[in-house]
Amino acid sequence: MRVTHLSTYHLFGGAAVAANRLHQALLKAGQFGGSVESTLLVGTSNRQEKHRPAPGVMYLANNFLAEQTAFGRFVAERLYFLPYERDHSVRFQFSPAAFGATLDFHQAIQQADILHLHWINFGFLSLDGLRALIDLGKPIVWTLHDQWAFTGGCHYSRGCDHFLTQCRQCPYLKKPGEHDLSYKIFEKKKEVFADANIHFTPPSRWLSDDGIRSKLLRSFPFTIIPYAIDQEIFRPIDRSVANAQIEIPDTDKPRLLFGSANVTDSRKGFRYFAEALTLLHQQHPDLELEVLIFGKGRSYLFTELPFTVRHLGILTTEDDIVAAYNAADAMVVPSLEDNLPNTVIEALSCGTPVVGFRTGGIPEMIDHQQNGYLAEIESVQQLADGMAFVLTHQHPEMLREAARQSAELRFSEDVVARQHIELYSQLMSE
Numbered sequence: 001m002r003v004t005h006l007s008t009y010h011l012f013g014g015a016a017v018a019a020n021r022l023h024q025a026l027l028k029a030g031q032f033g034g035s036v037e038s039t040l041l042v043g044t045s046n047r048q049e050k051h052r053p054a055p056g057v058m059y060l061a062n063n064f065l066a067e068q069t070a071f072g073r074f075v076a077e078r079l080y081f082l083p084y085e086r087d088h089s090v091r092f093q094f095s096p097a098a099f100g101a102t103l104d105f106h107q108a109i110q111q112a113d114i115l116h117l118h119w120i121n122f123g124f125l126s127l128d129g130l131r132a133l134i135d136l137g138k139p140i141v142w143t144l145h146d147q148w149a150f151t152g153g154c155h156y157s158r159g160c161d162h163f164l165t166q167c168r169q170c171p172y173l174k175k176p177g178e179h180d181l182s183y184k185i186f187e188k189k190k191e192v193f194a195d196a197n198i199h200f201t202p203p204s205r206w207l208s209d210d211g212i213r214s215k216l217l218r219s220f221p222f223t224i225i226p227y228a229i230d231q232e233i234f235r236p237i238d239r240s241v242a243n244a245q246i247e248i249p250d251t252d253k254p255r256l257l258f259g260s261a262n263v264t265d266s267r268k269g270f271r272y273f274a275e276a277l278t279l280l281h282q283q284h285p286d287l288e289l290e291v292l293i294f295g296k297g298r299s300y301l302f303t304e305l306p307f308t309v310r311h312l313g314i315l316t317t318e319d320d321i322v323a324a325y326n327a328a329d330a331m332v333v334p335s336l337e338d339n340l341p342n343t344v345i346e347a348l349s350c351g352t353p354v355v356g357f358r359t360g361g362i363p364e365m366i367d368h369q370q371n372g373y374l375a376e377i378e379s380v381q382q383l384a385d386g387m388a389f390v391l392t393h394q395h396p397e398m399l400r401e402a403a404r405q406s407a408e409l410r411f412s413e414d415v416v417a418r419q420h421i422e423l424y425s426q427l428m429s430e
Contacts, residue, residue, distance in 0.1 A: 001035050001036050001424055002037045002113045003114045003115075004038075004108045004111070004114075005023055006116070007019040007043070008119055009043065014145070018203070021228050022417075024054075025414075026421070036420075036424060040058070042057060042060065043070060043120075043122075060101055073123030074122050077096065077098060083174075086171070093172065097127045097130070109133065113428060115136075116143065139197055139427040139428070139430075141199050143200075144211060147163070151167060151186075152185045154170070158337065162182070167182040167185070193220075201420075203340040204339050205224055206359075223419075225416060226411055227345055227411060234349035236350055236404060245319055245320060251290065254290075255329055257325065258292070268335055269336050272383055274305060276332075276334070276380045279384040280387050284388055290307060290308045290310060291308065292328055293312065312324060326350050329353075331343065332383070332386075333355070335359065336357065339361050353390050353400065355372055355386035356373075357374070369389065
């Protein structure tokens with residue numbers, strides 16, 4: 001059984017990382033007698049990826065001309081949306097899918113028994129291109145990494161529920177209206193999805209519930225399958241080894257960790273993290289701690305925090321990422337809207353408890369006061385309470401052990417690969 005995965009990127013962004021991890025898990029399943037031959041077809045890559053080829057990964061942009069063409073499609077997508085966008089803050093949060101590559105005659109598509117879609121935007125696959133794949137008649141599995149598949153263009157609806165009936169009056173647009181761009185894209189998606197053979201596999205119940213309730217996808221089958229992670233890589237390691245790996249000193253002070261691809265992304269909730277730290281300092285004045293932050297961010301954001309901050313920058317290797325989790329006593333994930341954050345999966349796998357808001361798929365990952373702490377969304381006080389709960393816990397080793405065990409049970413490669421293979425086999429038999 002040949003499965004071809006489609007992803008705009010290989011290792012850039014959470015969705016791409018999740019797609020690659022599933023691909024790797026399926027390759028390992030094949031080595032031990034599994035029945036899946038997995039290929040990952042990637043729209044574009046960076047130089048580091050091209051010089052470090054991975055098994056089963058094919059790049060659509062595999063030469064200079066193809067790279068320029070892929071970049072041109074990306075630019076065309078952004079220019080297409082530019083006249084419609086409300087402001088620059090939403091520029092990359094809405095995808096019209098007007099431009100994309102022609103994939104239906106690609107070798108990886110032709111040889112596949114099943115097509116598995118992941119995050120396909122930013123000029124990789126247009127709506128017309130998606131329909132061309134549907135017309136091939138092959139079973140399609142689509143892992144939803146955000147809400148885009150069932151909205152009029154936004155990746156996260158930010159509380160808007162128009163996708164339940166008909167997208168219009170879109171808050172992402174400069175001139176919302178009854179027949180605005182979101183309405184037109186929504187109508188186009190109705191045509192694209194007509195009579196399509198697609199099985200959706202959202203990683204979280206939250207995203208599944210929204211998809212099932214949506215006007216566009218309510219008639220399609222859904223199966224919740226979480227993300228996979230290699231727990232031989234993401235594992236607990238000695239704290240001093242972790243400190244040395246990321247070049248920070250050994251200390252008896254407890255540490256909190258916050259990480260995001262872009263710290264300034266409002267959806268990731270850094271503002272609430274900062275306010276909770278202030279409360280924590282006021283309510284626990286004897287608590288001395290350090291704050292570790294990784295990801296793209298301006299240093300001025302951290303100058304007013306009441307504790308010592310170590311900005312680790314963008315972590316590019318798995319060794320550094322694993323070390324960052326192991327150097328911390330707790331990971332804080334105050335996302336306002338999120339699917340199944342890789343940061344939570346990675347932290348739990350490393351035995352690091354997680355404090356987060358009760359939103360999106362996060363409550364499906366954190367067992368309250370067992371492997372972390374759940375705060376009500378936007379409650380700075382409860383977020384501070386969660387930090388204090390972990391940092392002052394009488395038996396922190398119990399929290400860490402529970403974190404690791406929960407990750408092994410839910411996100412290990414063999415568990416997730418087996419769920420996908422069972423679904424693929426079901427679709428093939430049908």
